[in-house]
Amino acid sequence: MDLKLDHHTNDGIEVVDVEGEIDVYTAPRLRELLIELVNNGYYQLVVNMEKVEFLDSTGLGVLVGGLKRVRAHDGSLDLVCTQERILKIFRITGLTKVFGIHDTVDEAITARKAEK
Amino acid sequence: MPEMTTVEVSFTALPAHVRTARLVATAVARRSGVDEALLDEVRLAVGEACSRAVEAHRLHCPAEPVRIALTDSAGRFEVEVTDTGVAAAPDDVGAATAEPGGSPHLGHGLGLAVIAGLADDVQISESPAGVSIRMSWPAVGLGR
Numbered sequence: 001m002d003l004k005l006d007h008h009t010n011d012g013i014e015v016v017d018v019e020g021e022i023d024v025y026t027a028p029r030l031r032e033l034l035i036e037l038v039n040n041g042y043y044q045l046v047v048n049m050e051k052v053e054f055l056d057s058t059g060l061g062v063l064v065g066g067l068k069r070v071r072a073h074d075g076s077l078d079l080v081c082t083q084e085r086i087l088k089i090f091r092i093t094g095l096t097k098v099f100g101i102h103d104t105v106d107e108a109i110t111a112r113k114a115e116k
Numbered sequence: 117m118p119e120m121t122t123v124e125v126s127f128t129a130l131p132a133h134v135r136t137a138r139l140v141a142t143a144v145a146r147r148s149g150v151d152e153a154l155l156d157e158v159r160l161a162v163g164e165a166c167s168r169a170v171e172a173h174r175l176h177c178p179a180e181p182v183r184i185a186l187t188d189s190a191g192r193f194e195v196e197v198t199d200t201g202v203a204a205a206p207d208d209v210g211a212a213t214a215e216p217g218g219s220p221h222l223g224h225g226l227g228l229a230v231i232a233g234l235a236d237d238v239q240i241s242e243s244p245a246g247v248s249i250r251m252s253w254p255a256v257g258l259g260r
Contacts, residue, residue: 021135023131023134023135023138023163023167024131024134024163024167024170024171025131025132025134025135054138054159054160054163056160056163056164056167056227056230057164057167057226057227057229057230058167058227060226061226085156089160089230092229092233092234093226093229093230093233
Protein backbone atom coordinates (compact mmCIF):
# COMPACT_ATOMS: atom_id res chain seq x y z
CA MET A 1 0.00 0.00 0.00
CA ASP A 2 1.47 3.27 -1.13
CA LEU A 3 0.31 6.72 -0.09
CA LYS A 4 -2.77 8.35 -1.61
CA LEU A 5 -3.41 12.06 -1.10
CA ASP A 6 -6.48 14.08 -1.92
CA HIS A 7 -7.86 17.42 -0.77
CA HIS A 8 -11.05 19.44 -0.99
CA THR A 9 -12.54 22.55 0.54
CA ASN A 10 -15.22 22.07 3.17
CA ASP A 11 -16.83 25.15 4.75
CA GLY A 12 -13.76 27.29 4.05
CA ILE A 13 -11.35 24.76 5.51
CA GLU A 14 -9.07 22.64 3.36
CA VAL A 15 -9.46 18.96 4.19
CA VAL A 16 -6.53 16.70 3.26
CA ASP A 17 -7.44 13.01 2.98
CA VAL A 18 -4.47 10.72 3.53
CA GLU A 19 -4.65 7.01 2.77
CA GLY A 20 -1.99 4.33 3.14
CA GLU A 21 1.45 4.47 4.72
CA ILE A 22 3.32 7.61 5.76
CA ASP A 23 6.96 6.70 6.20
CA VAL A 24 10.46 7.84 5.28
CA TYR A 25 9.72 7.04 1.61
CA THR A 26 6.25 8.57 1.19
CA ALA A 27 6.33 11.44 3.72
CA PRO A 28 8.05 13.86 1.29
CA ARG A 29 4.89 13.79 -0.87
CA LEU A 30 2.71 14.83 2.06
CA ARG A 31 5.24 17.54 2.92
CA GLU A 32 5.10 18.87 -0.66
CA LEU A 33 1.29 18.92 -0.64
CA LEU A 34 1.14 20.82 2.66
CA ILE A 35 3.71 23.33 1.38
CA GLU A 36 1.76 23.75 -1.87
CA LEU A 37 -1.50 24.37 0.02
CA VAL A 38 0.09 26.99 2.26
CA ASN A 39 1.75 28.66 -0.73
CA ASN A 40 -1.68 28.81 -2.39
CA GLY A 41 -3.16 30.58 0.62
CA TYR A 42 -4.83 27.70 2.46
CA TYR A 43 -4.02 28.28 6.12
CA GLN A 44 -6.88 26.37 7.79
CA LEU A 45 -6.11 22.68 7.32
CA VAL A 46 -7.66 19.47 8.58
CA VAL A 47 -5.66 16.31 7.89
CA ASN A 48 -7.93 13.28 7.83
CA MET A 49 -5.90 10.26 8.92
CA GLU A 50 -8.70 7.73 9.24
CA LYS A 51 -7.35 5.67 6.32
CA VAL A 52 -3.70 5.86 7.37
CA GLU A 53 -2.33 2.39 7.95
CA PHE A 54 1.13 3.31 9.11
CA LEU A 55 2.75 6.46 10.47
CA ASP A 56 6.36 6.88 11.59
CA SER A 57 8.41 9.71 13.04
CA THR A 58 9.14 11.07 9.56
CA GLY A 59 5.38 11.52 9.10
CA LEU A 60 5.10 13.16 12.51
CA GLY A 61 7.87 15.55 11.44
CA VAL A 62 5.96 16.49 8.28
CA LEU A 63 2.79 17.19 10.27
CA VAL A 64 4.71 19.36 12.77
CA GLY A 65 6.34 21.15 9.82
CA GLY A 66 2.90 21.79 8.32
CA LEU A 67 1.64 23.12 11.63
CA LYS A 68 4.59 25.51 11.84
CA ARG A 69 3.88 26.79 8.32
CA VAL A 70 0.17 27.47 8.83
CA ARG A 71 0.81 29.08 12.22
CA ALA A 72 3.14 31.54 10.51
CA HIS A 73 -0.06 32.78 8.79
CA ASP A 74 -2.20 32.57 11.95
CA GLY A 75 -3.64 29.37 10.55
CA SER A 76 -4.35 25.95 12.00
CA LEU A 77 -3.72 22.28 11.31
CA ASP A 78 -6.05 19.83 13.01
CA LEU A 79 -6.07 16.06 12.73
CA VAL A 80 -8.85 13.51 12.42
CA CYS A 81 -7.91 10.13 13.86
CA THR A 82 -9.66 7.47 15.92
CA GLN A 83 -7.28 4.58 15.24
CA GLU A 84 -5.58 3.47 18.41
CA ARG A 85 -2.41 2.27 16.61
CA ILE A 86 -1.88 5.75 15.13
CA LEU A 87 -2.94 7.70 18.23
CA LYS A 88 -0.40 5.75 20.27
CA ILE A 89 2.45 7.29 18.25
CA PHE A 90 1.18 10.80 19.03
CA ARG A 91 0.93 9.90 22.72
CA ILE A 92 4.40 8.40 23.16
CA THR A 93 5.95 11.45 21.48
CA GLY A 94 3.85 13.95 23.46
CA LEU A 95 2.34 15.39 20.27
CA THR A 96 -1.26 14.95 21.47
CA LYS A 97 -0.67 18.28 23.23
CA VAL A 98 0.46 19.96 20.03
CA PHE A 99 -2.35 18.94 17.67
CA GLY A 100 -6.09 19.15 17.97
CA ILE A 101 -7.14 15.53 17.34
CA HIS A 102 -10.79 14.89 16.46
CA ASP A 103 -13.03 11.89 15.79
CA THR A 104 -14.57 13.17 12.54
CA VAL A 105 -13.88 15.81 9.89
CA ASP A 106 -17.18 17.55 10.80
CA GLU A 107 -16.16 17.70 14.45
CA ALA A 108 -12.75 19.13 13.54
CA ILE A 109 -14.35 21.82 11.36
CA THR A 110 -16.98 22.70 13.98
CA ALA A 111 -14.33 22.98 16.69
CA ARG A 112 -12.16 25.17 14.47
CA LYS A 113 -15.08 27.47 13.57
CA ALA A 114 -16.02 27.79 17.24
CA GLU A 115 -12.55 29.09 18.07
CA LYS A 116 -12.72 31.94 15.62
CA MET B 117 15.08 -28.50 15.71
CA PRO B 118 17.55 -25.60 16.09
CA GLU B 119 17.63 -23.68 19.37
CA MET B 120 17.82 -20.41 17.52
CA THR B 121 16.62 -19.30 14.11
CA THR B 122 17.82 -16.26 12.24
CA VAL B 123 16.74 -14.26 9.21
CA GLU B 124 19.12 -11.63 7.91
CA VAL B 125 18.30 -8.97 5.36
CA SER B 126 20.73 -6.59 3.78
CA PHE B 127 19.38 -3.75 1.68
CA THR B 128 20.62 -0.73 -0.25
CA ALA B 129 20.14 2.44 1.77
CA LEU B 130 17.02 3.69 0.00
CA PRO B 131 13.87 4.93 1.80
CA ALA B 132 11.74 2.72 -0.48
CA HIS B 133 13.32 -0.42 1.02
CA VAL B 134 12.43 0.47 4.60
CA ARG B 135 8.90 -0.76 3.97
CA THR B 136 10.26 -4.11 2.79
CA ALA B 137 12.34 -4.40 5.96
CA ARG B 138 9.23 -3.66 8.06
CA LEU B 139 7.22 -6.33 6.25
CA VAL B 140 9.94 -8.97 6.65
CA ALA B 141 10.42 -8.14 10.33
CA THR B 142 6.70 -8.36 10.99
CA ALA B 143 6.43 -11.70 9.18
CA VAL B 144 9.35 -13.19 11.11
CA ALA B 145 8.00 -11.81 14.40
CA ARG B 146 4.64 -13.42 13.73
CA ARG B 147 6.33 -16.72 12.91
CA SER B 148 8.41 -16.47 16.09
CA GLY B 149 5.22 -16.28 18.11
CA VAL B 150 5.24 -12.60 19.06
CA ASP B 151 1.77 -11.70 20.29
CA GLU B 152 -0.47 -10.23 17.57
CA ALA B 153 -1.04 -7.16 19.74
CA LEU B 154 2.71 -6.42 19.69
CA LEU B 155 3.22 -6.77 15.93
CA ASP B 156 2.30 -3.12 15.26
CA GLU B 157 4.99 -2.11 17.74
CA VAL B 158 7.57 -4.36 16.08
CA ARG B 159 6.66 -2.93 12.67
CA LEU B 160 6.99 0.67 13.81
CA ALA B 161 10.16 0.22 15.89
CA VAL B 162 11.93 -1.68 13.10
CA GLY B 163 10.83 0.97 10.60
CA GLU B 164 12.25 3.73 12.81
CA ALA B 165 15.57 1.95 13.27
CA CYS B 166 15.88 1.26 9.53
CA SER B 167 14.92 4.85 8.61
CA ARG B 168 17.63 6.14 10.91
CA ALA B 169 20.19 3.78 9.39
CA VAL B 170 19.17 4.65 5.81
CA GLU B 171 19.54 8.38 6.49
CA ALA B 172 22.96 7.81 8.08
CA HIS B 173 24.14 5.79 5.10
CA ARG B 174 22.81 8.28 2.58
CA LEU B 175 24.84 10.99 4.27
CA HIS B 176 28.03 9.07 4.76
CA CYS B 177 28.22 5.89 2.69
CA PRO B 178 25.33 5.53 0.22
CA ALA B 179 26.91 2.47 -1.44
CA GLU B 180 26.97 0.43 1.76
CA PRO B 181 23.93 -1.72 2.57
CA VAL B 182 22.00 -1.56 5.85
CA ARG B 183 21.82 -4.85 7.73
CA ILE B 184 18.98 -6.19 9.78
CA ALA B 185 19.10 -9.48 11.70
CA LEU B 186 15.94 -11.08 13.11
CA THR B 187 16.55 -13.78 15.69
CA ASP B 188 14.15 -16.05 17.51
CA SER B 189 15.88 -17.40 20.59
CA ALA B 190 15.01 -18.44 24.13
CA GLY B 191 11.57 -16.96 24.20
CA ARG B 192 12.66 -13.64 22.71
CA PHE B 193 12.33 -12.17 19.25
CA GLU B 194 15.35 -9.94 18.75
CA VAL B 195 16.00 -7.40 16.01
CA GLU B 196 19.37 -5.83 15.36
CA VAL B 197 19.70 -3.02 12.83
CA THR B 198 23.29 -2.16 12.02
CA ASP B 199 24.62 0.73 10.03
CA THR B 200 28.22 0.90 8.97
CA GLY B 201 28.26 4.52 8.11
CA VAL B 202 28.73 6.85 10.99
CA ALA B 203 29.76 7.05 14.58
CA ALA B 204 27.92 10.31 15.15
CA ALA B 205 25.41 10.53 17.97
CA PRO B 206 21.83 9.95 16.79
CA ASP B 207 20.93 13.57 17.48
CA ASP B 208 23.80 14.77 15.32
CA VAL B 209 22.50 12.62 12.52
CA GLY B 210 19.07 14.21 12.95
CA ALA B 211 20.52 17.72 12.88
CA ALA B 212 22.52 16.91 9.77
CA THR B 213 19.41 15.87 7.88
CA ALA B 214 17.48 19.05 8.73
CA GLU B 215 16.32 20.81 5.60
CA PRO B 216 18.07 24.13 5.18
CA GLY B 217 15.45 26.82 5.53
CA GLY B 218 12.69 24.25 5.34
CA SER B 219 10.26 22.79 7.78
CA PRO B 220 11.77 21.39 10.93
CA HIS B 221 12.87 17.83 10.40
CA LEU B 222 12.49 16.44 13.87
CA GLY B 223 15.53 14.31 13.33
CA HIS B 224 16.13 10.83 14.54
CA GLY B 225 16.02 11.76 18.18
CA LEU B 226 12.26 11.47 17.71
CA GLY B 227 12.65 8.12 15.94
CA LEU B 228 14.69 6.83 18.86
CA ALA B 229 12.06 8.16 21.27
CA VAL B 230 9.46 6.15 19.37
CA ILE B 231 11.64 3.03 19.53
CA ALA B 232 12.20 3.48 23.26
CA GLY B 233 8.45 3.85 23.74
CA LEU B 234 7.67 0.69 21.79
CA ALA B 235 10.35 -1.94 22.19
CA ASP B 236 10.32 -4.11 25.27
CA ASP B 237 14.07 -3.80 25.58
CA VAL B 238 16.42 -1.50 23.61
CA GLN B 239 20.20 -1.25 23.46
CA ILE B 240 21.97 1.28 21.29
CA SER B 241 25.68 0.82 20.82
CA GLU B 242 28.02 3.05 18.91
CA SER B 243 31.46 2.22 17.65
CA PRO B 244 33.75 3.73 15.02
CA ALA B 245 32.20 1.18 12.64
CA GLY B 246 28.69 2.56 13.09
CA VAL B 247 25.56 2.35 15.20
CA SER B 248 23.73 -0.79 16.18
CA ILE B 249 20.19 -0.78 17.58
CA ARG B 250 19.08 -3.98 19.28
CA MET B 251 15.56 -4.44 20.50
CA SER B 252 13.51 -7.41 21.56
CA TRP B 253 10.03 -8.61 22.41
CA PRO B 254 8.70 -11.73 24.10
CA ALA B 255 7.96 -14.64 21.77
CA VAL B 256 6.64 -18.11 22.37
CA GLY B 257 8.92 -19.68 19.77
CA LEU B 258 6.36 -21.11 17.34
CA GLY B 259 8.94 -20.83 14.58
CA ARG B 260 11.03 -23.68 15.91
